[in-house]
Amino acid sequence: MAGIPSFKDDEHYLPELAEFVGIPSISRDSHRPYMLAAAEWLAGQLAFANGRLVETDGNPVVTGEWLGAPGAPTVLVYGHYDVQPTGSPEEWHTPPFELTVTDGRAYGRGATDDKGPILVVLKTAQAYIEQFGRLPLNVKFLFEGEEEIGSPNLPAFLRQHAEQFSADLVISADGAQWRPTEPSLSVASKGLVSLDIEVSGATRDLHSGRYGGTVQNPVHALAELLAGLHTPDGLVAVPGFYDGIEDLTPQQRADIAAVAWDDDAYAAELGVPALHGEPGYSTLERLWMRPTLEINGITGGGPYTVIPHLAGAHVTCRLVPGQRPEDVLDAIRAHLAAVVTPGVRVAVTAEKGGAAAYTIDPGHPAIASARAALTMVYPGEEVIFARIGGTLPATVLFEEVLDAKTLFFSFSIADEMLHAPNEFMRIRRLGEGMRAWSELWRLLGEQAPGAMSASTWAAGAAK
Amino acid sequence: MAGIPSFKDDEHYLPELAEFVGIPSISRDSHRPYMLAAAEWLAGQLAFANGRLVETDGNPVVTGEWLGAPGAPTVLVYGHYDVQPTGSPEEWHTPPFELTVTDGRAYGRGATDDKGPILVVLKTAQAYIEQFGRLPLNVKFLFEGEEEIGSPNLPAFLRQHAEQFSADLVISADGAQWRPTEPSLSVASKGLVSLDIEVSGATRDLHSGRYGGTVQNPVHALAELLAGLHTPDGLVAVPGFYDGIEDLTPQQRADIAAVAWDDDAYAAELGVPALHGEPGYSTLERLWMRPTLEINGITGGGPYTVIPHLAGAHVTCRLVPGQRPEDVLDAIRAHLAAVVTPGVRVAVTAEKGGAAAYTIDPGHPAIASARAALTMVYPGEEVIFARIGGTLPATVLFEEVLDAKTLFFSFSIADEMLHAPNEFMRIRRLGEGMRAWSELWRLLGEQAPGAMSASTWAAGAAK
Numbered sequence: 001m002a003g004i005p006s007f008k009d010d011e012h013y014l015p016e017l018a019e020f021v022g023i024p025s026i027s028r029d030s031h032r033p034y035m036l037a038a039a040e041w042l043a044g045q046l047a048f049a050n051g052r053l054v055e056t057d058g059n060p061v062v063t064g065e066w067l068g069a070p071g072a073p074t075v076l077v078y079g080h081y082d083v084q085p086t087g088s089p090e091e092w093h094t095p096p097f098e099l100t101v102t103d104g105r106a107y108g109r110g111a112t113d114d115k116g117p118i119l120v121v122l123k124t125a126q127a128y129i130e131q132f133g134r135l136p137l138n139v140k141f142l143f144e145g146e147e148e149i150g151s152p153n154l155p156a157f158l159r160q161h162a163e164q165f166s167a168d169l170v171i172s173a174d175g176a177q178w179r180p181t182e183p184s185l186s187v188a189s190k191g192l193v194s195l196d197i198e199v200s201g202a203t204r205d206l207h208s209g210r211y212g213g214t215v216q217n218p219v220h221a222l223a224e225l226l227a228g229l230h231t232p233d234g235l236v237a238v239p240g241f242y243d244g245i246e247d248l249t250p251q252q253r254a255d256i257a258a259v260a261w262d263d264d265a266y267a268a269e270l271g272v273p274a275l276h277g278e279p280g281y282s283t284l285e286r287l288w289m290r291p292t293l294e295i296n297g298i299t300g301g302g303p304y305t306v307i308p309h310l311a312g313a314h315v316t317c318r319l320v321p322g323q324r325p326e327d328v329l330d331a332i333r334a335h336l337a338a339v340v341t342p343g344v345r346v347a348v349t350a351e352k353g354g355a356a357a358y359t360i361d362p363g364h365p366a367i368a369s370a371r372a373a374l375t376m377v378y379p380g381e382e383v384i385f386a387r388i389g390g391t392l393p394a395t396v397l398f399e400e401v402l403d404a405k406t407l408f409f410s411f412s413i414a415d416e417m418l419h420a421p422n423e424f425m426r427i428r429r430l431g432e433g434m435r436a437w438s439e440l441w442r443l444l445g446e447q448a449p450g451a452m453s454a455s456t457w458a459a460g461a462a463k
Numbered sequence: 464m465a466g467i468p469s470f471k472d473d474e475h476y477l478p479e480l481a482e483f484v485g486i487p488s489i490s491r492d493s494h495r496p497y498m499l500a501a502a503e504w505l506a507g508q509l510a511f512a513n514g515r516l517v518e519t520d521g522n523p524v525v526t527g528e529w530l531g532a533p534g535a536p537t538v539l540v541y542g543h544y545d546v547q548p549t550g551s552p553e554e555w556h557t558p559p560f561e562l563t564v565t566d567g568r569a570y571g572r573g574a575t576d577d578k579g580p581i582l583v584v585l586k587t588a589q590a591y592i593e594q595f596g597r598l599p600l601n602v603k604f605l606f607e608g609e610e611e612i613g614s615p616n617l618p619a620f621l622r623q624h625a626e627q628f629s630a631d632l633v634i635s636a637d638g639a640q641w642r643p644t645e646p647s648l649s650v651a652s653k654g655l656v657s658l659d660i661e662v663s664g665a666t667r668d669l670h671s672g673r674y675g676g677t678v679q680n681p682v683h684a685l686a687e688l689l690a691g692l693h694t695p696d697g698l699v700a701v702p703g704f705y706d707g708i709e710d711l712t713p714q715q716r717a718d719i720a721a722v723a724w725d726d727d728a729y730a731a732e733l734g735v736p737a738l739h740g741e742p743g744y745s746t747l748e749r750l751w752m753r754p755t756l757e758i759n760g761i762t763g764g765g766p767y768t769v770i771p772h773l774a775g776a777h778v779t780c781r782l783v784p785g786q787r788p789e790d791v792l793d794a795i796r797a798h799l800a801a802v803v804t805p806g807v808r809v810a811v812t813a814e815k816g817g818a819a820a821y822t823i824d825p826g827h828p829a830i831a832s833a834r835a836a837l838t839m840v841y842p843g844e845e846v847i848f849a850r851i852g853g854t855l856p857a858t859v860l861f862e863e864v865l866d867a868k869t870l871f872f873s874f875s876i877a878d879e880m881l882h883a884p885n886e887f888m889r890i891r892r893l894g895e896g897m898r899a900w901s902e903l904w905r906l907l908g909e910q911a912p913g914a915m916s917a918s919t920w921a922a923g924a925a926k
Contacts, residue, residue: 196766204734207852207881210639210851214746217757266677270666271666305547
């Protein structure tokens with residue numbers, strides 16, 4: 001088998017993407033019939049690989065395998081069929097679960113995170129099977145339904161089925177490329193800790209006039225706690241938060257400084273009056289190399305004259321190498337308990353699914369193959385080594401349980417409104433992605449099995 | 464005519480209270496059919512006084528008059544048929560708009576604020592008419608439908624109809640007595656300023672990983688702004704907020720110190736771990752004599768991994784004499800504009816219906832009559848001069864437009880969950896209220912007309 005399959009026009013694949021996006025598989029809602037419908041759609045697409053659902057303690061995993069390439073490496077393709085909630089429906093210009101195509105873009109919740117990028121893999125594999133009768137290497141599939149809620153059940157599931165999913169390398173269809181102006185390979189992703197803070201005061205809401213001035217208002221107390229999580233100039237003010245992190249090396253700073261970047265254009269694109277963040281680092285350094293603590297939501301009372309008795313916030317931290325999720329959580333708990341004002345109570349609830357940060361060495365052989373595949377699709381363009389500010393909890397798990405590094409090879413782009421209203425995928429990325437995946441598989445198929453495993457590579461790199 | 468009418472058992476009046484409470488006349492929602500239904504119910508009860516609706520630029524006013532007592536004073540009875548929103552439905556133990564009677568209490572939204580206290584007046588007047596064929600003085604009625612949203616249309620309406628509503632004294636069926644342990648007369652109410660703060664950042668919600676660390680999070684900025692509205696120990700930190708307020712006199716401090724009060728019992732009743740407020744003042748001094756700034760509600764983002772692009776808060780200030788609502792609003796605007804962090808925008812929107820604080824001199828003749836009426840109903844109990852932490856914007860208006868002081872004579876009690884879930888009225892207060900109103904009217908009917916007007920009294924007090 002030489003060369004890669006041929007593909008039809010991008011538009012040919014849109015009806016199937018519309019089917020997939022049309023299923024509102026929001027894992028945070030976990031409406032079981034929708035989750036099952038999305039999983040079964042996916043299993044149907046994997047017919048060539050004995051596609052099937054396997055139950056977990058949460059939403060089922062969709063799996064399958066094609067192992068007809070003895071002597072060639074085995075890769076595990078990872079992705080997720082669940083999607084984020086839509087957020088405020090009135091901010092969507094089109095119905096979130098009706099794929100709407102306009103100006104070269106396909107709009108819909110999950111279009112680019114992660115249903116479109118999964119379709120790229122499915123169609124790549126199907127084209128190989130149809131045109132060559134085989135794949136150029138052994139491929140296993142693992143599509144989970146809980147990525148957007150932090151993959152709470154994946155660790156136990158993968159440990160129970162470690163042998164079944166053993167592979168030389170994981171290739172993730174999740175993990176967006178960072179911008180549309182040049183091809184990039186992601187060599188790191190941030191970790192995640194999620195928690196809820198609840199401040200409570202009286203046993204009931206109180207009339208703001210008839211009780212005002214006598215008790216602490218839980219919203220005031222929460223505002224103080226939240227304001228105290230950062231210094232005014234943007235440093236996270238939780239003692240211990242930065243423990244364990246190595247400072248950037250001069251080489252890292254130089255590499256990042258070499259990437260074309262325009263703060264003003266970035267601010268203008270986002271519509272913010274100024275950029276903001278931890279002092280002492282450039283925007284790209286903060287985005288790629290420094291941890292964050294973001295308050296994602298606040299709630300309490302309403303537009304009426306009460307002293308609310310409850311006020312709450314949802315917080316997520318994005319972690320970098322050296323930070324342990326459990327230590328970060330403990331540091332936040334200790335800080336809040338130490339500074340909370342008298343007159344109220346504060347409770348912190350950790351969300352399941354914390355994850356450490358992940359990195360892959362730019363010298364890993366999978367990176368070389370991926371770079372070559374991208375160069376084939378984007379001739380003459382420099383492939384940048386980028387980092388993912390988002391979190392892909394499965395990566396750390398795959399390394400620990402399967403001894404396999406994860407190569408991010410998504411054809412999503414980070415500007416495609418992931419997690420926001422009006423999510424979309426650029427249609428041209430379907431065909432570009434299929435050709436790139438085809439070439440990547442072809443190149444990886446020529447590698448010696450075993451050379452790519454995490455421990456083998458680490459041992460080689462240490463020499 | 465000597466003496467006062469007789470009344471039936473309290474239970475006799477509950478079906479009509481249930482009718483009135485059953486109409487969800489929430490002025491903040493302003494669902495016109497409900498507002499009209501409540502107004503029309505009220506007009507029907509005022510048949511003896513030619514009860515009728517009069518349109519305003521908002522919800523209609525219900526009015527009527529019985530003027531068959533030449534030579535006697537004229538009083539204007541004030542109340543409101545609108546109610547607060549229910550707040551969170553799951554916090555109600557009974558349906559908010561089905562009057563539910565248990566353990567001597569009638570539960571329902573508006574039961575005590577202000578529909579029950581209005582029923583007391585209606586039944587008092589009807590009993591006089593039925594049993595004596597007349598009232599002991601001239602009575603005009605003015606029930607508005609926008610009190611809970613700050614009476615935005617009452618000023619213009621009253622100025623247009625000043626002659627029609629002219630009176631020697633206003634008696635308010637609104638303005639709760641402050642606690643159930645003794646009868647009290649309120650000699651002051653606080654003013655009100657309401658505003659919304661909105662902080663905006665990017666043009667859309669941003670993925671907290673893919674953009675985290677590069678922009679200011681509007682929720683962080685809002686938390687800083689809100690935390691900065693108070694010092695940690697409870698002083699309002701807005702420069703100029705306290706301008707114009709006279710400090711408490713030694714006599715005021717002594718009077719307040721003489722009122723039976725137990726901080727621990729109060730904290731236990733509210734369920735708070737400690738009381739809290741402006742340093743240097745006792746709890747009752749803060750409640751009665753000092754202004755407050757409360758954040759009533761906060762909103763922004765949600766429990767998902769985004770940097771929200773909007774975050775907002777609703778704020779109300781309760782004012783004391785010397786503070787001008789417009790100056791307080793300006794001070795807050797200036798403060799927020801001065802301290803807002805770069806990277807976001809802040810907008811302040813004032814709600815219509817600001818009001819200054821109100822006072823009536825404890826020596827005013829209406830106070831003497833009211834005290835005597837309460838003593839008749841509660842023999843042997845001391846009548847306390849209390850203050851209302853809440854706001855009755857109409858009082859200042861009545862003084863300005865009608866030259867009439869307002870006597871608070873509600874039979875609501877401040878612990879009856881006003882503005883909160885599970886609002887109720889003590890049933891015994893229906894009969895107590897009717898007898899007290901009957902005696903009050905009888906005593907006021909013996910006064911010389913004109914002696915009670917605001918300017919006459921002020922001139923007399925100045926001598």
